[in-house]
Amino acid sequence: xxxxxxxxxxxxxxxxxxxxxxxxxxxxxxxxxxxxxxxxxxxxxxxxxxxxxxxxxxxxxxxxxxxxxxxxxxxxxxxxxxxxxxxxxxxxxxxxxxxxxxxxxxxxxxxxxxxxxxxxxxxxxxxxxxxxxxxxxxxxxxxxxxxxxxxxxxxxxxxxxxxxxxxxxxxxxxxxxxxxxxxxxxxxxxxxxxxxxxxxxxxxxxxxxxxxxxxxxxxxxxxxxxxxxxxxxxxxxxxxxxxxxxxxxxxxxxxxxxxxxxxxxxxxxxxxxxxxxxxxxxxxxxxxxxxxxxxxxxxx
Numbered sequence: 001x002x003x004x005x006x007x008x009x010x011x012x013x014x015x016x017x018x019x020x021x022x023x024x025x026x027x028x029x030x031x032x033x034x035x036x037x038x039x040x041x042x043x044x045x046x047x048x049x050x051x052x053x054x055x056x057x058x059x060x061x062x063x064x065x066x067x068x069x070x071x072x073x074x075x076x077x078x079x080x081x082x083x084x085x086x087x088x089x090x091x092x093x094x095x096x097x098x099x100x101x102x103x104x105x106x107x108x109x110x111x112x113x114x115x116x117x118x119x120x121x122x123x124x125x126x127x128x129x130x131x132x133x134x135x136x137x138x139x140x141x142x143x144x145x146x147x148x149x150x151x152x153x154x155x156x157x158x159x160x161x162x163x164x165x166x167x168x169x170x171x172x173x174x175x176x177x178x179x180x181x182x183x184x185x186x187x188x189x190x191x192x193x194x195x196x197x198x199x200x201x202x203x204x205x206x207x208x209x210x211x212x213x214x215x216x217x218x219x220x221x222x223x224x225x226x227x228x229x230x231x232x233x234x235x236x237x238x239x240x241x242x243x244x245x246x247x248x249x250x251x252x253x254x255x256x257x258x259x260x261x262x263x264x265x266x267x268x269x270x271x272x273x274x275x276x277x278x279x280x281x282x283x284x285x286x287x288x289x290x291x292x293x294x295x296x297x298x299x300x
Contacts, residue, residue: 009033009059009092010245011080011131013067013123014099016043019146019204022238023096024051024060030246033059033087035080037099039066059087067099067123068109070287077130084134091137094245097124097145097180106167113286114162116169120176125183126287135197140251143187143199144244147180147257152267154178156275161282179279181270184256186280189273198251200244201266203259206231 010027014020015036024034028051038044044062051060061083065076084092100120107115113122124145128135135141154174157163163172184201191197240260244250247261255263257270269275 007033007089008094009035009084009087009089010094010096011035011037011092012096012098013037013127015062016040016047019207019234019237019241020096020098021047022234023098023242025054026235026238026242027246028055028058028060030242031058032093032246034061035083036060036062037065037067037076038062039064067127068101068111068113068115068118070111070118070122070126073123073126074130077127080131081134090134091139092131092134092141093138094142094144095128095131095135096241096245097127097143098241099123100146100176102169102173104169106164114164114167114172116172116176117162117179120173121179121183122283122286124180125283126289128187129287129289132197136195139196140248141197142245142251143184143197144241145180145184145199145201146204146241147184147201148173148177149203150174151177151181151270154267155269156182156279158278178267178270179283181257181266182272182276182279183283185271185273186276188256189276190280198253199256200250200253201257202241202244203257203264204237204241205259207234207237 010032012020012023012027012034015024016038020036024036027034036044036047041064044064048060048062063076063079065072067073080092084090101116103115109115109118111118128143135143150173154171154177156175156178161175163175181201184199187199240258243261244258257264257266
């Protein structure tokens, strides 16, 4: 293990189960300091204690945050900055936007957003924005957002982007995964050539997780059970995601959508620069950002 990596810190959201937990363990095993994020205080403390025992040579901290609420996303960014300061660090080396949710029925957050849209897209968008100064302070930093092959065959419904008028859980999920790729595309454009921060969207593959079991009808749960039986482990999926967050040789890679450590063609709609800019503007408005990210002194 490269012990000099303990000076590098990576934030992982959705980090108490599934791919997120596997990513934290993979990073810790490689010697990275990790800040995990999840909703449950009890689960965060439990996982934090266990991982600190398993990996005493690295710094592992957990922050509690409900990413469906923008107020808590902003608080989380402040917590991350405070933790880094406590550790004598002035930068963040990576952000893995892994947290995700699936809701079969229409559900709104306390702030009035469709839940999948809030957690799967707006949270990564806002958290990245809030942590960007820390990421830019690193010699080389990464933003990895976990998308899905569910973005294939999907088009953004610009007239009803949260599908309030005709909600379909699967379509809503596909739109958020499309948004993850568009967000990555526009983030790299805004950062500009020569930026020390580079973004990737990760296809995790078909993973044996519980996401399709939460709040869904019995038939949907059965279909998900059958479908996931042929999937890969969370540990295998996490290796490809961690690769995107840590591999030095791909810092300036042109491909933005990757699976298992290799570039993969994304949907042509997900690589449309006009759509990417349009989504960015909508997302900035939804997050109350009067001015979005500034790239190399240039506003959007």
